[in-house]
Structures are given as structure tokens and as C-alpha cells.
Amino acid sequence: MIGARGSVATTAVAGCAAVVAGLHPPTGLATETRPFSQAGLVPLSSLVFGGHDTADCPLPKRAEALAEGGVLPHGMPTAVRAELEAADRAVRPGGPQPGDPRSTEELVDAFAADLTAFRAEHGLARVVVVNVASTEPAPTDGVLPASSLYAAAALRAGCPYANFTPSTGIQHPALAERARASGLPYAGRDGKTGQTLLRSVLGPMFRDRALAVRAWSGANLLGGGDGAALADPAAAAVKNAGKERVLADTLPAVPEGEVHIDDVPALGDWKTAWDHIAFDGFLGTRMVLQTTWQGCDSALAAPLVLDLARLLARAHEAGISGPLGELAFYFKDPDPVRGPKDGATAAPAGLAEQYQLLLGFARRLGAAA
């Protein structure tokens, strides 16, 4: 995991251990539901965690802080301390940090070497790289952003890759040819956890009922590190693009309205998203739907990260390569779906169609040798 000491990563490591130990049911893990039982996925108990981070706070301590904030159940950090410590030992320094003298190539080499060493040290069949770091501002021309350095390292080390953030990652033009040539499966971009998840079912509802959405406005209150990171307007712009894309892709016309992101440290790891949807019914009658979503982003994201790691690992094992639009269920800005004759079409934007696509993918994984 890139950002391996962050809230999402810590929750994923602690939660995987807790589910394996039978302390909690696998809530939020689609891959633990029946339709995925024959897909040949690696069991949760076989997963080994590690990654890169520029932060020093060890995972057990981070987990304590999350328990303090109500994200992890009290007592869990202690119960899964061994697994948190093991993951922490497998975290390598991230970068580049200010003043780092290494060239782009040297950084990519270093990260790739870390990945290879991790695979060798733990005797793993494969390593999946998942980006769960903070959102980057939109990159400036010519410079490969950090998220793309890690993606390049994944390609160099032969690792399947998923980008759970809106950062550039593997989609940087400079990596296009390498990605194509790698024979690796990859997926992205920007995990769909809360407000956008909702939009991906409400948008199709309005569309299929031929109701005319006039304005879709939203407010997002975020505490924790996410709020601080997105208080940067450039990062927020990248984030919002994903939210608006879902509307653009599911509605016949892009409605009026904006989404604001506010940093509200008092909310801790919790997030509140309010949506106000003004729509016209028959004969122009004006109606309104409002939604308020109060969730914990780390708890929403962590099981999706585990799902993605398992699905990509199995896809790699099954020899599937290239961008996996079939994983659109997980993303705000999914890859296109490749057809049998190699033509590509945009992945569906509605969650229900994305879920059908995912089920089909699970069957394909199950059918593979």
C-alpha cells in the first residue's frame, strides 16, 4: 500500500486480521459474499501487508488513535497488535521528500526494489500495489508526480496495481506504453465510498424514470487528514471532478450545482455529505430530494481495498492484463471495458450495472484455470 501508515491502510490491516480471527463478520467485503465464493480468490488469511509511507507513526499507534476516534472498536488494536507490527516492519520510506537528491529513475528503481524484496522476503506468489495515499494536486506538466512514480515502480516490479485515489498514478501519459507492454492488470481511479456511491444509484434512478434533474448541489464536511488535504483547492478540484463525472455519466444533461469540501477537524475521522437535488416531475412540478450521509471514510474504504487486492491478484494469476473496467463498481472514474474484439467502451456509471459487470468478472475469474 502506498500510504501504508494512513487511516485506510491501518484499518485494512487491522480489519483483515480481525475478520480472519473471527472477531467481526466481513461487513463491507463484497468478495466475501456468495457470488465470489467460486472466483478462486486468495483467502484473507493469506494476505501479507506492507508498503511505502513518508510518515513515521507506527501502525499500532495509528490504530490506537483510530480506536480513540471510534473508527476501530476499542480493544481491537491490542487484539491484532502482532499483525499491525508485522505490517509496520514491512513499510519502507516513501518519497520523494523535499530535498531528495534522487532522480525519477532512481526513485522508481528504489520503490521497485522494495516491492521485489517484499515479495521475496515473504515468499509471495505476487504483490498488488494499491495507492491509498492522500490526494495529490493536479500534476504540473513535465514532472512525474509521486503517485506515478509508485505506479512506474509497480510496473517495473511486475505488480498489479490499483489507484484508490484521484491522483494521476498509472494514468500518466508517460506510463501509457509501459502499462500496455507490462501484461499486468490494473484498475482505478478514486474509490467510491460515500457521496459518490449514493450518486451512482440516484443518478440512474432519475434517468430511468425520465425525471429531469435541474440542480445537484453538495456539501462535504471532512475531518481527519482527508479534510486538511482537500482544503487545498487544487486537491479538492481533482476530487470534485470525480463526483461530477458520475452525474455527467448517468444523467442526460449535467445539472447545475457544485460540491464544496470543508475541512472540519472537529469531525475527526468522520464525514458528513449533504446533497440537495432539485428535479422536475411531470409538467415541470418542482421536487427535491435531500440526502445526508454520515460515514467513516476509512471504514468504508478499507474493505474495498481488500476486495481490490484480491481481485487483482486473481486476475494476475489468471493472466488477465490491462485496465479492468470490470472493477468500475469500486471507482468514481473507472477504466473503460474492453470488448471481445479489443474495442473499448466506457464502463457503465450506474452502480447496479457495475455490479452486474463485477459478477460477470467473478465468473470469468472462477472459470480461469
Place this chain on the structure above:
Amino acid sequence: MIGARGSVATTAVAGCAAVVAGLHPPTGLATETRPFSQAGLVPLSSLVFGGHDTADCPLPKRAEALAEGGVLPHGMPTAVRAELEAADRAVRPGGPQPGDPRSTEELVDAFAADLTAFRAEHGLARVVVVNVASTEPAPTDGVLPASSLYAAAALRAGCPYANFTPSTGIQHPALAERARASGLPYAGRDGKTGQTLLRSVLGPMFRDRALAVRAWSGANLLGGGDGAALADPAAAAVKNAGKERVLADTLPAVPEGEVHIDDVPALGDWKTAWDHIAFDGFLGTRMVLQTTWQGCDSALAAPLVLDLARLLARAHEAGISGPLGELAFYFKDPDPVRGPKDGATAAPAGLAEQYQLLLGFARRLGAAA
């Protein structure tokens, strides 16, 4: 239409005329969207309206009241006065009213004769009967409720039938054999306009993401006649059963929580539905989604009624008979879907799957001679 002088019927008649005249776009009419353009549906301009009602208030006057309440645009009752008057002339006395000396058979005969006469008088290819009357309390044993008398009359007169209400209608056991033998298509039950429409997309979202819904509570504030009718606990119980069915059918376990229906005359023809959904994420983290839906039921229902009339008319023309689970998109409590080998399976409860089913049905209608 049964209840031909009510809000829904008045809105359907006025709205159809307004859309035909180009005064308004066909918002809310799925059958006017592209996927239905090749289904061979009767054009809106060919529809002729009439029906039964126990009320005396003429449709033009009812339309004025609806315009006063903001359901119809101001000026519309005047603009489509001719069409409202024509429909009003085609309304026959409903029943049975207290003290009516006629037997069940005589009532069914009288209603059937009205339908036949309407068809003859206007030279129509066919008449579709749609129940848009107020919700009945659950029927007592042995007595055929009014909604079923009308259904029996539709069968007798050879008319396709749709039940937009939670009343018994054609689903009374005493009509089962007649319905089967009739060779007519029919559909029901209980139009899905607001809170349940929402539930039919949110339920699958929680299910597919493996999130555990703990409690789903709701409040419904209704003005207008609907509020008064549903202030009767027996009628409300019938109505609520439909709302809870959608949750039972889309979620792995029925959550805690109830729906309350309140009569709030000050709201006029408008309705506000609040839902509070307590769910668990990964590791039992407690999260909440709240929705507030402010809509006008007549404006939501009327285009669905027009859709149903057109789809059933075309099905009849195409020789399709029996319960049409394919129209589940429109109902809270849909009929089962019959498979190719005559086995029947429950219709899907999620809106997206219901929409796919409807699209398939549209293609089937288009393919019929």
C-alpha cells in the same frame, strides 16, 4: 380509470393533453424515451380517457384545485379544458355506495357494460383499466371489495388491467381462475412513486456493497385526500406492507424500524418522506444515511399511469397474457415473472434490474407483429 376524478387521474388527463399539445416536455414518461421508440406503443395523442368515480366534482374543477395547490401549472386547466371536459363526460358512477341494492354480479355487469359502451362509443381498439382510486382497507373474508369488482368487470369486458394501488383488485382469490382464463395481460400492485422508489435503489446499494443495514425507519407526511385515507390505520397497514416488502426483498435481513404515515392537510397535494437508515460498515462502524423526499404524488404517479396504459395496450395487441412481472419497475409489490417454460420466479426488487427487465419487455413488444 377507477377513481377517474381523483388527483392522479386529473393530472394524467391534463398532462397527456399538455404534452400532446407541446406545452410541456414528457418529463416522467419513461415510454417517451428512446428505448421505447420501437416498441409499437400507441401515441399519447390517440389515448382517450374515461372511467368510474363515486365523486361528482368535474375534472375541470378538480384541475383548477390542483393548479391552486401548485400540482398543475397555472393556466393549464384552461389550456386543456376541452380534454378535461371530454374525459369528464366519459366518467360513469362508481360503487358500490352505501345502500346500493345491487348484488356483486349486477355491479360487475354494470361496470363491464360501461367499459364496453366506452369502447364502442369512441371506436377504440381496446380499453385498459387502471385503478387509481384511494387505498382500501384490507378486505374482510367473503366480501369482494370494490377494487375487485372493477377488476372482475375488466376481465368480463376483455380489458387489460393495472392496479396502481395497494388494494386487492385482480389478486382476490375469487378472481384467480377468471384472470387465468381471460387471456388478458394485467399488472400490479401499488405504484412506486417516492419513498419506495428510493428504497428500491438504496436497498440494492447496501446489499451489493455488503453493508449491514441495522434499522430503516421512516416518516411520511401526506396532505390531500391520500393523507386522510391513510389516517385510517387499516389502510395505512396495507400501504406500509408494500414499503417494507421492498426492504425485505432487497436486503439480506429485514432491518428494525417502522414507517409512520401522518395526515398533514396543510401540505396540500405534497408529500414529505424522511428515511433514517442506520447501517454498519467494516468492523461494525456505525453509519447513517438520511433522505428527505419532497414530492407531489399526483405528478409522480400520472406519467406512470400513462406508461402502464400504453404498455398494457401494446401487450394486449401483441397477444401477451397473464401477470406481467416485467412491469415490476412501476410497482411496490410486483407480479412474478414467467419464464420460457412457464415456471414463475419473483420479479427483482431492485430498480436497476427492474429497468433492465422493462427494456427487455419493450424489445419483445417491438418484435411482436
Place this chain on the structure above:
Amino acid sequence: MIGARGSVATTAVAGCAAVVAGLHPPTGLATETRPFSQAGLVPLSSLVFGGHDTADCPLPKRAEALAEGGVLPHGMPTAVRAELEAADRAVRPGGPQPGDPRSTEELVDAFAADLTAFRAEHGLARVVVVNVASTEPAPTDGVLPASSLYAAAALRAGCPYANFTPSTGIQHPALAERARASGLPYAGRDGKTGQTLLRSVLGPMFRDRALAVRAWSGANLLGGGDGAALADPAAAAVKNAGKERVLADTLPAVPEGEVHIDDVPALGDWKTAWDHIAFDGFLGTRMVLQTTWQGCDSALAAPLVLDLARLLARAHEAGISGPLGELAFYFKDPDPVRGPKDGATAAPAGLAEQYQLLLGFARRLGAAA
């Protein structure tokens, strides 16, 4: 405290100890704010807790359960274990329980003896009795309900009394003469913690701005024991009367609308209250205010209980007797205010006026010897 092992009592005992120990600021305690600093109130550190309960679960264990549910901070039950144990030792069996052979008089005597013994054992200047037990159904004629038995015992033992519940308590007609003759101060009824607190500021806002409230509807989702107790329609009716009283007392006309109370065990000790207020502005323009209150009742009630105990103790010390309408700030259904010439007028229903009244009372307490 009557109900001394319940959530409110446990939170009051634990919280008082935590604030005294400097573990938490005195949030929610009006009596710890500046205007009360000269009122001569007993310091929190001098309070000693005890009471009656029919339940057996010891306070330390109850506190652990509250910490599990997020009402008390984790670690607090351990930090204040000594104080919880001390309070638990001072809890005497409540009653009457089914099959109790004692007469009304015997019960009152027993409770009064408990109070006297508690005072003597701890060498206290005075004991204030506060009812924080579950809501009783409306009493049937002739039988003195449990809440009134305890009130009679308080009078007999010479204890000031506050009724934080909607139960009858000291307001039973059979106690009127005894209360008058006792020379004791008392106050009630039904603590104002959440939805009604809000109503007591919103009602005056609409009134003072001459806005016409048409309908005020509400839904209350309660977990915990409170939800179960109020699932009994008789108890809920008693509770709702208080909520509606605030509207009746602050608005020029009682609006349409009801409040529903739902038992939703999944919410644990938390409560969600939704209010929908339809009002008319200038020229009848229809507008809507909605509020959603998500709170923890025990945490809202506990500091008010501590405030009341301190204010009543000081009033007793200052020789003030009779019903204290000046404490209307705390109650849904407050006592009348006695004027200088012994005439009584209804206490104000708006929170701001109640607060002014309370400030005046604090000055009066400060001025007393």
C-alpha cells in the same frame, strides 16, 4: 436518585466524579458557568450519590456498558470506579415490585427511612430526591403510582424533590396538601433535553416573527431502555403530551402534526429526532424548516440532573419552598411561577425567557443568607 442504576444516574455519578477530577470540562452544566458562581451552590465535589432502583446491575458494570455504547468515554468507568462503587453501595431496593405485600404507607415509610438513613450515614446537610426512572404510563384512578410513592417519601423525609420524568410524582392530587405544608422546594416535570429543547427556541422564533406555523410533525427514534419503555403507547402518550405542550404554549395556535416515537434498539443509547415544520410567510408563501437532532439522552440529561440537585439544595438552604417555576428552563411541563403577592402565573415556555428567570433565581439564591 430514583432509578439510581439507570443510564442517566450512572452518567451523572461518573460524570460528576470525572469533572471533579479534572478529566473533563463541565460541558452541559449551566451551574458551572459564570452567572451561577455567586449563587452559593454546593460544589460538585461535595455531592454524594445514592438512591433507589429495582434493577440489580451495579453501577460500575452499567458504566462499562455505557462506555461500550459510546456514551461514556472509554477508560472513564475505570478512572471513576471508586465513586461508582460508593454510589452503588448507597442504592436501596426500589418498589413496589409485583407481589410486594406492603401497603402504600409502608412503602412510603420504607423509602423515607432509606433517605433519612442515607443523610445520617454520610453526615449530609440535606438530601435532594430526583426522579430519573423510566416513564410510567398515565396512572389509573385511586392507586398512587410508584413515582408518587417516592415523592411522598421525599416529603416525609424533608427532602427537596425534582421530577425529571413525565410521570406523576409530586403532582398527584393526594400529595397536594402534604407538598404545600412541607415547606420544601420542589420542581418538575419532564426534563427538556433534545427535541423539546429545540422546540422551545424555535416556537418563540416563529411567534415573534409573526410567521404562521401550519404543521409541526416529528419522528423520534430511540434505542436503549427508553425506546422500549416508550414503545408502550400509554407511556408514549404521556411523553408526547409534554412535547406538544411546548408548541401550544409558544405558538398562537396549535399546529397540525404529531410526534411518533419508535423503538430502534440498533441505535443503542442514541436518539434521532426529526422535526418538519410547515409554515406560512408573507402572503401565505409556504416554507419549511426541518431539523435533525442526533444526541445521547443520558449525556444530555445528566448535567441537568446535577444542576437541579444543586439548585434545589441551595433553595432549601435559603428557606425557599413550594413549586419552583423558576426552574422552567429544565422542564417540558414546568411549575407556575409565584409572584410577590402569592398569585401564580404560568412559567414562560420560551427557553430564552426561562433562562432569564433562572438567572434571576440564581441572583436570589446568591442574595440569601
Place this chain on the structure above:
Amino acid sequence: MIGARGSVATTAVAGCAAVVAGLHPPTGLATETRPFSQAGLVPLSSLVFGGHDTADCPLPKRAEALAEGGVLPHGMPTAVRAELEAADRAVRPGGPQPGDPRSTEELVDAFAADLTAFRAEHGLARVVVVNVASTEPAPTDGVLPASSLYAAAALRAGCPYANFTPSTGIQHPALAERARASGLPYAGRDGKTGQTLLRSVLGPMFRDRALAVRAWSGANLLGGGDGAALADPAAAAVKNAGKERVLADTLPAVPEGEVHIDDVPALGDWKTAWDHIAFDGFLGTRMVLQTTWQGCDSALAAPLVLDLARLLARAHEAGISGPLGELAFYFKDPDPVRGPKDGATAAPAGLAEQYQLLLGFARRLGAAA
């Protein structure tokens, strides 16, 4: 009225006529309630309307547009057409418009001459100037903004003045001495109609209950001209300052959180304001209050404008001069209150205290000769 052809002014003119004609009750007019009946206010029927505007659209046409948008009842523009036409004839060209060659002095002279001519033409005892124009951006140094030109004209023409907007108006330093010397009463600033009205009762509630507000965040969706005007960040900043002031003035500490204003043309003349208030209860328990206010700003503002005109006219008649903090009830950013010894203190920020202050002022007006 400055902005005499805008929504607020049109609604005030039409509404005053409709109330005088008995077509509507005086909802929203505090001055028509009992406590004001002895204050000697001018009757609504004696009010004569006129003003300045840079817009050309005549009031009757503007009223039709408002009726179309549901702000005025249908039929009202016709019913009060004569009064709308009369007011429209009394509207003089506003300014300065781009390219206007007149100096500041010439503009002030011209506006003052218009006011004097209006008074003479209609034989009025006095003219009250009320600014209901769109919000100006914060002024740049040295230039007198338009709102202050009009204020200067009011002073020159001897007219009482009220500023219903957040613009600078009479509070420009260059006018301070003239205002002091004028002997005229005036009041401001920024009418309190919706979200801030709510905040002015909720803030004191949290304060008086000693609950710790951690974050107060808000979203404002505005259609109509107001939305467009406030889409200008400079104007929005001015507007938001007023909203935040109410929190700063009623809470012990300024909470985290921001207010966003969005222009959503689809909402027409309607406005939706969502507030999310995160607060701590006893022992730091985290709770949340959310409010959603759906109102029509013109209908909320118009009666306040009528109230202000009447109160200022009477104050002028009674020889009261200077800033009237006693009218704080109407404003987000009220003037200070002058004490008997000419010292000035900040007006209270809580609505209830402001209302008490207003009642006292009404008594003072009544007691004046």
C-alpha cells in the same frame, strides 16, 4: 426603496396593498401584532411607495414574474395592479451607472432632490429610505460606494434610513459626522431573514445550556438575482461575515466551519440553507444538529421592510435620532444600543433578547407625544 423594482420591493408593495385590501392576513408583520398596537405607527394603508432603481422592468411585470415563480399568489399582481403602477411611476433612475459623468456630490444632490420631490408630490409627513438593492462587494478605499451615495442623499433630504443589505450604506466613515449631526434615526445592517434568523435562536440555546459547539458549517443554495449577485466571491464574503458574526456574538468561542453560497438558478426565488452543527455534550459526547431551511427570501424580507419603515417613521416623528440598536431584531449586524447616559453597548445577538428590546422600543414609541 433603493432597488425599488427588485423582488423584495415588489413583494413589499404588492403585499402591503393585499393586506390593506384584506386579501391576506398580515403574516410576517410583527408590527401588526398586539404589542405594537399602541406604538402610534402609521397604518399600512397610509404608506406610499417609490424609490430608485437602475432596472427598467416595471413593477407590475416584475410582480407577474414573482407570481410565476410562486412568490406571490396567482392573481395578486392583477388584484393590486393599481398600487404597483403607482409605485412604479414613483421610481427614479438609480446610479451611478458606467460612464455616468456626474460627481459624487451631483449624484447625492440628484437623489436627495428625488426624495424631496417625492415627499412634496404626495404631501407626505416624511419619507423613510430603505436599501433593498443587491449586495455590493466590499468598497475600495476612497470611493464612496453606491449604497453610501443613497445614504448621503437620505441625510441631505432629512429622511430616516434603514440598510437591509450588508452593503456599507450609512456606515461609511465619510458619512459619520453627517449622520451624527442630522438628528435622524437610522438602522442597519443586513436583514435577518433565514439561516441567520435560525442561528440567532440556536446559538443562545447552545450557550445557555453550556453545550460546546465545535463546528458550525453551512451551505446556502440561492436562485434568483441574489444567487447571481452572491456568486461574486467579494459580495459573498460580505454576506458571510454577517452570518458568522451571529455565532461569534452568541457563542463563547467561534466554532470551526464555513458557510458556502451557491448560485443555483433552478431554484428561482427560493433558497435552501443547510446547517450542520457538531457539538459536545457532557463528558465530550459528540452530538449533531442539522437544520434545513427552505424559504422564499422576498417573502421573508418584505414584511420586515414594512416593519422597519413604520418603526423608523414613528421614531422620526417622536424625535428619536441616531443609530437604533433597538431594531437589532431585524438585522444580522445591528447598531449598538445607546444607554441613558449616552454610552453605547453592543446590541444583544440572541433573537429573544432582541425581541424584548424591540418591545421596549415599541412602548417608548407609544409613550412619545
